[in-house]
Structure formats: C-alpha cells, structure tokens
Amino acid sequence: MDAGALSLSSPEVKVQMESETSDPIDVKTKELLDTMSLVEEFMLFANVSVAAKIYEAFPQTAILRRHGAPPKTNFDELANQLKVKKGLELRVDSSKALADSLDTCVDPENPFFNTLVRIMATRCMMSAEYFCSGTQTYDEFRHYGLASEIYTHFTSPIRRYADLQAHRQLAAAIGYEAVHPAVRSRGRLEAVCKNINVRH
DSSP: OTTOOOOOOOOOEEEEEOTTTOOEEEEEEOOOOHHHHHHHHHHHHHHHHHHHHHHHHOTTTOEEEEBOOOOGGGGHHHHHHHHHHHOOOOOOSSHHHHHHHHHHOOBTTBTTHHHHHHHHHHTTSOOOEEEEGGGSOGGGGOBTTTTBSSOOOOSOTTTOHHHHHHHHHHHHHTTSSOOOGGGTOHHHHHHHHHHHHHHO
16 A cells, blocks of 8 residues: 555445435444455455566466556546546646645545545545456556556455466466366467457
C-alpha cells in the first residue's frame, strides 16, 4: 500500500428493513478488521511473488495480469466536481498521488462520501487483463492499481482459471511437477487469456 496501491473497494453495506412495512430504517457498513487487511496484504504478496517466479521460469509463457494506467483525462469530470462542489483536489500524476488524494476526499457530515468518491474513481480506471508474458515488454507488465511491476492471480484456483494455470506453472517452476501441457504453448495461453478476459 505504501508504494501507491489503490484502495478502491467499498465496504459491504447492509440495509436494515422495518419488519412490517419493509421500509429501510438504517444502513450499516460491515466492519473492516485489521486481520482482513493483513490477509489481503499476504495474498497480494503471494500473487506478486508467484508472478516473479513463473516469469523467471517461463519468460515467454507466464500467465500474468496487468492494469494499464488510465489516461489522466478519465478523471477530469470527477476532479472538476470535487474541486467545484467540495474544494477538494484529486491528483492523478501516479497511482500513489491518486491513492493519497483519495484519502483526503472526506466530508465530515457524510461518512459515505469517501466511499462514493472511490467508487467514482473506479469507473475512471482501465480494465485489468490477463496476458501471456511473451506478448508484452516488461515495462508493460505493470499493475497500476496495485502499484506493482509484475502481478498474477494465484490465490483463488477454485474460482479462477487463471489461478489454476499459475499453480501449474509454479509447480513446474519449483520442480514439483512436470510442465503441464496446458502451460507449454504460448499460442494456447494467449487464447486462454483472450477468453478469460472476455468472461472476467
């Protein structure tokens, strides 16, 4: 997070309803515990570490995930509205500048204001995408939102196919298993990335 990773996720919201009329009577956010952040940090670290290892072992076929920096103009409307209506500055020179300025976008009278600004900032972003390492230069690997020069998805192989591919590559990279045929062909992996980018 210190490098400029963006915290754009909004807390889980629960609407409490009146039992007889089903009218909303209260809105509460789920408490975010320090332990949740710790687990998230470890998962991010695992994903970055695995990305580096599989790229080292398979420089042409490592399955990675990148997130391009959005054009600064994507933020023009949001920055203008924040400046005009709240006197707040949204800096977008880098992911670190954006992360820091998002932290200052608060309204003491509206506890949900910062969450709303973060949701709006998310809409200004580019979509992240899976890719095969041999198709891009190393400079293009960068994940803007996480402020990481290399990244993959590894921690959820039960729900994401890309993670399963990363597991297969890591198993081969550390000599645990032979190279799986599914991760040997760059053409096949490019097709897999194209497919999961459409579905994701």
